[in-house]
Amino acid sequence: MMEEKDNVSTPAQPPKKHNKFVQYFIDLGARIKGWFAGKFNAVKEFFHGFSKEARAEKKALAAEGPQLSRGEKFRRGFRAQSGWLFVAPALILMAVFTFYPIIAAFIGSFKQEYLGMTGKFKGWGFENFIRVLKGDTGTGGANFVQCLVNTLLLTFVSVPLSTLLALLISVALNSIKRVQKAYQTIFFLPYLTNALAMGAVFATFFKIIGTVNNTETVGIVNIVLGWFGMKPVDWVGINSPVWYLGDLRIPWAKYIVAIIYEIWSGLPFKILILFSAMQSINKQYYDAAKVDGASRWTILWHITAPMIMPQISYLLVTGIMGGMKQYSAIVGLFGETMGMNYDMGTMVGYLYNYIGLGQTGYAYAGSLILFVIIMVITFFNNKLTKKRTTY
């Protein structure tokens, strides 16, 4: 009876329907599983080549075929495998400087109280990760959450803003004819300047007090603010204003300086890319738009921007990746300690900090977390840009 009932009811039941969001992750899971299965099979096949049976098979095949001299055998074998020889230099370098460190960092992050000098550690576990995320990493060091917030905030404010600004400047540059080349050169100059040097110059701009000929002076930014009757702000120094959000510090004045710096230093490359992309747009599109009565604004948002969307998304993706790795600019602006006790610390700054302190375990754990975050961001980046750029 039970069986019969089952037989009747099963086909009538529709397959369980998930909403779009859940279904997406189910599909994603299936895809990831498939990907791993594929890789596993490939590895299995690769190692099968070394097995006794496979070697015997090969030998049997060789015995059946024409008998070759030793030299000919070697030559044929060399020809078949010589590709490995050509990629060997790159492969060896990558193995030493990329693959080994990645694996070592992964393993090291699970070693508790690991000492880099002696290689001794207490045991295996997740303690490094827990301490990093909790901020329980001893005094004097950078705080992970602070560094993470700083990095994300600086990146997601400065990259879109500088891309937008670069777009507008490129449009302006594209519409002038006379001194275009000269302007192009001027806009590109910052790209050739060292980040630390630029940071130092910026820090001087924003300084509150300095002395010239025994007279106290303030930086140019504060002088300009003074013209508008504003009090000088300590933009980069030790008395820089800070808001507190629980334990989290929001040094807003320093943020402003860093964001302005990031936007400014990011512009040249972006302008170069966008400007050259615009130059390659067929002029007829603009003529057509003009005849059709499109305003400048419409032309910018409905024709120019979509046409150079591949370049824009490239800049956003690389800009965000670069932003997640920023370090030298912040050191240039705020000094070695990245502000007061790393209140302007970045993720990379965090890693360097703990490597410097000899507490490599925290650096390992931090780098793994950074890796995961960058991976997630890149994943969504790809999703978004794919949607926008296909035409």
Add this chain to the structure above:
Amino acid sequence: MKISIQHLTKIFPSRNKGEQAVHAVEDMNIEIPSGKLVGLLGPSGCGKSTTLFMLSGLESPSSGKILFDEQDVTTLAAEKRGVGLVFQNYALYPHMTVEQNIRFPLDNMRIKREEGNARALDAARLVQIEDLMSRKPNELSGGQQQRVAIARALVKMPNVLLLDEPLSNLDARLRLQTREEIKRIQRTTGITTVFVTHDQEEAMSICDIMVVMKLGIVQQIGAPQEIYDDPSNLFVANFLGTPPINIFKGKISGGKVYIGGEAIAETPLEDRAIFVGIRPEGFIYDPEGVLTLKVDHIEVMGRDKSVVSVHESSTKPTVRCIIDSDVILPPDAAELKFKIKPYKLFLFDAETEERLR
């Protein structure tokens, strides 16, 4: 809308020292009546596209005037002239669908969504692409893209429709079909249409009025048949007609027209050196004829046949005569004699290349 072009001139200044400024269009005067299909015809570099772009407002003339009806639009911006322009390579926006492309001019005019949709659909129906509305341009064939471009130009109900080499990017069969389509669309809408082409057959087949240009100067204006039958100079005679006209060096002496030693016609004109043009269909085979040609070979087309021959006075390597297929020619004749239809015979001055009447 009536278009009147008065003393229109466009000079592109020289870019380098020592180079001459380019006179793309010189002192052009045309009156285009309302609702006509006008073709600007000429070899490449004759200023026909420049003229079209000056009509559209994308190029500004160096001097002269353009009037739409009685309004002077010479200095009016392109978007205010109410012209629809179809580009040679269509210039469809690749990131927009067909519908968005067609709607684009309407969106710029801030027309309401429902009305815009209705008008876009009407325009699409007119060019028969209403089922392609959600496609992107790169998913369309060349002919379909062409139609979208025309729909985009028509959707804002322009006063004047301008087409730049509308058929040059299409294959031969589609070209025939599309040129009839353009004629049909122009008839249904009644919009004054100007189009540019270097293909005389294309222009002859659909134009109401044809403007033949050479090096920026208008050579002749008129209905296609009129110009064909009554070319005003050697260039026009040469440019129109397939197969092209036969040109001979000749002279007028004692009231007779001579090609080589043979007198082929009588004329009241004074003695001088001339070019004689005879259309291929202007020959009649006649053993008693006035012009002797050395036969090279005969091409049989079915409906008619071409006698391809040589003559020492001809300016072209061969002379082509088209005669009816039922005319019986003597087999293996090395030479044939022809009479010449007087209205297919044109005389041009050897120096000025102007027509002698």
